[in-house]
Amino acid sequence: MSWKEYYAAHTTTAEQAVARIHSGDRVVVQHACGEPSHLLDAMVANAAAYENVEVVHMVAMGKAAYAQPGMEAHFRHNALFVGGTTRAAVAEGRGDFTPCFFSEVPGFFADALPVDVALITVTPPDENGKCSLGVSVDYTMAAVKCAKTVIAQVNRNMPFTCGQSLVGVEEIDCFVLYDAPVIPLAPPKIGPVEEAIGENVASLVRDGDTLQLGIGAIPDAVLKFLTGKKDLGIHSEMFSDGVVDLARAGAITNGKKSLHPGKYVVTFLMGTQKLYDFVDHNPEVYLAPVDYVNDPFVIAQNDNMVSINSCVQVDLMGQVASETIGPLQISGTGGQVDFIRGAARSKGGRAIIAMPSTVKGKTSKIVPRLDAGAAVTTCRCDVDYVVTEYGIAHLKGHTLRERARALIEIAHPDFRDGLREEFERRFHKTY
Ligand code: COA
DSSP states (O other): HHHHHHHHHOOOHHHHHHOOOOTEEEEEEEGGGGGGHHHHHHHHHTGGGGEEEEEESSSSSSSGGGSSSSSSTTTTEEEOOOOTHHHHHHHSSEEOOOOOOGGHHHHHTTTOOOSSSSEEEEOOOTTTTTEEETTTTHHHHHHHHOOOOEEEEETTSSSOOOOOOOEEEEEGGGEEEEOOOOOOOOOOOHHHHHHHHHHHHTTOOOEEEEEEEEESHHHHHHHTTTTTTOSSSEEEEEEEEEEEEHHTTTTTOOTTTTSSTEEEEEEEEEEHHHHHHHHHTTTTEEOOOOOHHHHHHHHSSSSSSEEEEEOSEEEEOOOEOEEETTEESSSTTHHHHHHHHHHHHHOOOOOEOOOOEEHHHHHHHSSSSSSSSSSOOOTTTOOOOOEEETTTOOTTOHHHHHHHHHHHHOHHHHHHHHHHHHHHHHHTTTT
């Protein structure tokens, strides 16, 4: 059978495709903006047919209707990262959270979390019968390889991305042809605090560095201050519209990269149509699975690797809580530790945690102790630079006393006195 005959014979409706999901199955959903919303809608519409289907997902960018009240008998959400649409489900006990490094997730599907069904989005096949996984290759490629059944929404709006992002039609069991806009991520609002943080972080970036950027206002603010740099490169878990602007400004060439020179290396993409147009059939943008892109030993092969991530709280020892507020899980480890460790091993590397000094001006994010029940995402031995709108604290290689002093210097002035009192109690020294 030719691939064209196979493709025609395996094309079906969403209703028929989701009938291949059975009670007790583990269903893995393609990540973030690659989410196959039409298949998820059909799965949820068929909820009465299922009991105890485990839905494994990371950043759920769609409605996450399977995790809403009333769905408990049919679905149980297993979050590998908690996002806005799944926070309540995990907090209210309708879902679970599995702590993990993003780089490990593909390995789970071959071992700890065997996959029954993968729900994915692909482009239509090219002339060789290969579909692209588009904006999300990350753990999705492993889900395709490991699942007993692979169901794909074929969406002509999904950008055809290059690199290790191609799947042969024979690897997919059902095709559901359904065009929909690729889920957008609106650019974040950048205020004066984010701008000041961006400027401080940008002062740590040199011409020729390779960057990893987390998600949100702070990475975007950093990019605004990098327009004067030369020959920057990208090796990042994800990137967004800000990288397109910086590339157009001529600051990113990827020309000095020691690994994959000339290429943007990334495992998933989130942005607006501007980003999706930029990556479509762009051979310079190299999408690859997350167990490659986020492997600290791969990251470390980039000389002058700079990782830029954010967090919820930092204590005076430099322990970083990035995913919980007290015991409440609000996000996940994601790739933060993967990149911090990779940058630490990179020749000339730097790892930056950047955050506003306060939570909306009300409480300090630099604290004597993390809130009770908080998870430490980045441990004090891994932390390198911490940056706020008030400056830069370099912690790696410094004593607890030096770290505390450096962190107090970049805390919001309203909270410095209280932190200094803690310093004097802890170190039996006047500040
Ligand atoms: N105490 C109480 N609430 C806090 C807080 C603190 N110390 N720090 C943050 N919050 C609240 C914010 O007020 C906000 O609440 P809201 O949603 O009601 O407005 C919420 O937590 C999210 O914080 P915000 O600063 O708006 O989030 P962000 O989009 O900048 O993301 C992280 C910050 C830390 C959540 C995010 O960077 C993350 O998940 N990091 C870990 C994973 C990672 O680094 N991955 C690698 C790159 S993708």
